[in-house]
Amino acid sequence: NGSTVESLDYEVVENFAYREEQAKRGKLYMGYAVLVKWFLALLIGIGTGLAAVFINLSVENFAGWKFSLTFQIIQKSYFAGFLVYILINLVLVLSSVYIITCFAPAASGSGIPEIKGYLNGIDTHGILLFRTLIGKIFGSIGSVGGGLALGKEGPLVHIGACIASLLGQGGTTKYHLQSRWLQVFSSERDRRDLVTCGCAAGVAAAFRAPVGGVLFALEEVTSWWRSQLMWRVFFTSAIVAVVVRTAMGWCKDGNCGHFGAGGFIIWDISGGQEDYSFEELLPMAVIGVIGGLLGALFNQLTLYMTHWRRNYLHKKGIRVKIIEACLISVITSAISFGLPLFRRCTPCPEADANSGIECPQAPGMFGNYVNFYCQNNKEYNDLATIFFNTQDDAIRNLFSAKTAHEFSAQSLLTFLVMFYTLAVVTFGTAVPAGQFVPGIMIGSTYGRLVGMFVVSFYKKLNIEEGTYALLGAASFLGGSMRMTVSLCVIMVEITNNLKLLPLIMLVLLISKAVGDAFNEGLYEEQAGLRAIPLLESRPKYQMRYMTAKEACGNQNVVYFPRVVKVADIVSILRSNDHNGFPVVDHARSGETLVIGLILRSHLLVLLQSKVDFQHSPLPCDSRGDLLPIRHNLSEFVKPVSSKGISLHDIHFTPDDLEMYIDLAPFLNPSPYVVPEDMSLTKVYNLFRQLGLRHLLVVPRPARVIGMITRKDLILED
């Protein structure tokens, strides 16, 4: 299990090959590199935007077709309709789980914890591959179209990240273009920036919320942020908005079936409540508290579920995973179809000519007040209005204004309990699954419930239940994912009601505070479970009392001499699984001197290519030769999410093993070092802020060669 994650090297290895490359590059090259970066940002935006449009289009068409077929059939027989409904869902879910289990196992779940890990410096194998991208796209069409209690927003973030990473390395891991123009992206750091852009693009595409996307990437996903990056991410998001908008404009004319009917803003409630009074703050605070509690509970329950799944259920093989998902699909379909049948219908409210809301609507119109299994044709079924519907439409109904008393408390409560349970149970099955939309569903249900009481309590005030539903949604997401600013902006962008912003802030503050009292955020919990060792931005408290030396314990440092026999390299590499080794040389005076750090992956490249083997055990520069450059810098870059070269695959002749390699041209000559008695807090800050992988602990220096202050770093152009 521990072998599926590996740290990334964000540090630039300033070895000989790198310096040569740098020396060859002029100012012009820099301008070109910048251009390529922006061009890639553009491509990421376009790619993610198109992927989102494709997914949305497919999901809405599948779902639309499913519902209209079912509705047609239930005109004759409810039972036949029930069977067809279950069957269609089952087929969709089955296709999804099949794709995931047999083709792209890394594409299950939301992918956000893994991406968060990647941007924190941990590479999970398989997470950014081409097959994962494909699996994620088609898998989420199946799982979301199949009506499970999950969303497509998390997967879209993952999709954006995959697209970004693939573009950055010029194609799939096996067959990527080794074209010169992509060598700009030879460092992990540049790739990290691209992936950040991809995440932002994913959110921007999922919610059609460009600014929310930028902030999501900034607040929730990345661990390092630079202000230049902000602008590039912003650009990508803007491109996504343009692409999605254009596609929607094109679809509006009916080119895309069921897709494209709504506006750019998903759940526009701008016509609703605009003002609020002080009396309302108390019930809103209550919503915040409920959100915090239910959110924390959700995190805890899903943690147990996932834990149990990993350790018992999913160990039994692929078949169990498939059966599990199918079972959940059948249960979900049965509940969402069956429960509304048991619900008594409600008479339509007094017709209000102004509001423009009809009652009842024919089933299949996806509006409020759906007539489902009602005898009287002036009645509607409130449970069916939210349960037997796509999640998007259900949320629209829950958010809707001017529909006071549409739902009964009983229906909402039933729905809340059922959907919450389904969301918990569905979490962790082997399908792509986001938690955003289910969270909004859950939150808006209890929000609307609270809103109902407020409406009947304060009769005079101009209160909309839909507003409370919105606040409920914000509170649940805040209580579960623990985001603040980005969530605020996303909520505003998806509902287009800026006047409610202060209320959303209030609710989020409360729900996050309440949730934090119980456990960590959803993504952190899940990352922990998947053994992704995220480094938080703040050092642990007990680190204050520890020093760097204590942190390494009494380890025996494995090191290499400068010129080393191939046989020795092989045996040392076999004997441990460290990934970096200090290289030690002897100075003329006979003292030892640490001349750098060599990475395991670079050693493997050297061993595989064999061009640097030499017969003499002397350093190459001492023989008077110039250092030959036999390697291209990009050879040393490991493709993302793959294991790289393995020692077992390299074949050595006995002659090879007797040869030597001079490591000097290939090592990182200046790794970061810390004195042995530096407190671990400071070490942690250094490690975390710079995104390091290795840090050498060294003795106190004997003398100071110079002092560097701000003045020395301000260079004139």
Next chain:
Amino acid sequence: NGSTVESLDYEVVENFAYREEQAKRGKLYMGYAVLVKWFLALLIGIGTGLAAVFINLSVENFAGWKFSLTFQIIQKSYFAGFLVYILINLVLVLSSVYIITCFAPAASGSGIPEIKGYLNGIDTHGILLFRTLIGKIFGSIGSVGGGLALGKEGPLVHIGACIASLLGQGGTTKYHLQSRWLQVFSSERDRRDLVTCGCAAGVAAAFRAPVGGVLFALEEVTSWWRSQLMWRVFFTSAIVAVVVRTAMGWCKDGNCGHFGAGGFIIWDISGGQEDYSFEELLPMAVIGVIGGLLGALFNQLTLYMTHWRRNYLHKKGIRVKIIEACLISVITSAISFGLPLFRRCTPCPEADANSGIECPQAPGMFGNYVNFYCQNNKEYNDLATIFFNTQDDAIRNLFSAKTAHEFSAQSLLTFLVMFYTLAVVTFGTAVPAGQFVPGIMIGSTYGRLVGMFVVSFYKKLNIEEGTYALLGAASFLGGSMRMTVSLCVIMVEITNNLKLLPLIMLVLLISKAVGDAFNEGLYEEQAGLRAIPLLESRPKYQMRYMTAKEACGNQNVVYFPRVVKVADIVSILRSNDHNGFPVVDHARSGETLVIGLILRSHLLVLLQSKVDFQHSPLPCDSRGDLLPIRHNLSEFVKPVSSKGISLHDIHFTPDDLEMYIDLAPFLNPSPYVVPEDMSLTKVYNLFRQLGLRHLLVVPRPARVIGMITRKDLILED
């Protein structure tokens, strides 16, 4: 000049006193510290909110009174009205410039470059003092109320920062509370966080844009950002919103004179254009280009102006500054009153019952279509509508929808040229001055101009000139200040039109790109001029070819031995102006060993208190005593923005000079070090990311004691 700025020490000095403090503190203390931090965030929010309300209230009442008085008088005589108008403005400006020059010189200008410097690690003297706060508050009331071409938004950021810093140190620099509960904030790092909160609060209060405030602090002002801070800043902003909203609600009932009439959203245009067609993208791109050009030109012109002012004009003393400001005030008043008089009046448009816009309005009503010096009472003066008005109302008129063809191209052009010139000339006078609102004025003028052409060109489309004015405003700010995300959010929050967000993004991208081609952002340019050496987040290109050793040149490092004679300390401190000195000791084997770094300011504290002087030249621990703790940790903390102790003020007896001090308990035992041949890029990253002040360049280590990787830093609780 160079002596007015000094670096800040964000590094925690882990000396003996610090370790003692830490050891005494338990978990409980940590909780308490967190509580205090949140409490201070609350106080900052309340304080900044109240300050903003106070300033707004005063400015609007002064301006309202001024305009209504003038309007009353011009019913009888335009000339008398002219004189009264000039006189009132003059008195207000005079009071402002008097306060600034004689009482709080650090309060002139916007203050944002200095705050940016502070958060980058440079302390400008006087910038965060209590008197600066007072000067800024009353000064901006005078300068904004006096009708100069400047705004109160930049000053509000500075005010927020001052309030935060004062709260953090418990009062003014001279008389601050040395209460125990504030000792939580003994580190510069905590103060930096507070100041960040203060900046966000300032923007949130100025624009009533809480999310915009958070993003402004994040994108434009701070140099380091941690995700925990995000939440605290968000909280502060929310509090500001609550405070301002509450105050406005209270004022709505007429308690505050002219203030409180408008809604929470400053320039609400939510009723305007909601959709846009592809044809409109071209003129919008043109607006972006114009914004970039005019913004860059503005930065360049103000740079020359400020340069000239500093080097010639303001050297001549306070009186020149006062005369200059008064002159500008008189010119501004004359132009804003006089120019509309020369303008021919326009007949009112056809009355439209639905729009609810009256024409003409009586002067003094501050709406559109003001009748000023018009004979016919069905006429209005379009230049007076924007020029002879408060800036807030002028912007509201420029943004207004359903008022097509209100302004003539000639008037807008006149206004643009005049106001642009005034804004450039006013910049840098000795009054508090923000550039946000003038920027919005300029931008919305040419935006509306473009909009007029678009309206008459594409006759059929549903286009509002006000939308173009908004885009123009965004483009000018983007071209001058070079912000992206924060500006986007601020623009949306002040106009409440979310649907225009993608357009604003587009325009900002273009204008920033165009502006960046010419020069740096306004605040960076100004910081450069004020000799505030900001460290950018990206290292310079040529640093790749330099090593750490080359950066320090061949400096002779000034160091101290561990036990040092007082006379030696004094003479060394006198002989140079370095702020940190390595301390070297002899190991038992006779070799030297660098045991730490001592700061000049700490040495001065030791010299002043004299309690650590000892007669023996032996280290204190070698004498078998325990290290005595005679100092409280907070004694070592320098008050913000003040020079601290000066060596000249300390009096030494000849006996004192013969004594010794053991520096070991007071030095920083583990300063960050870099090996001599590390490339300057890496050194720069280290220095910048960790916010250092001193970095020791040391020889390559002889051996490696241990390796620290991620695994070693993940501690179990």
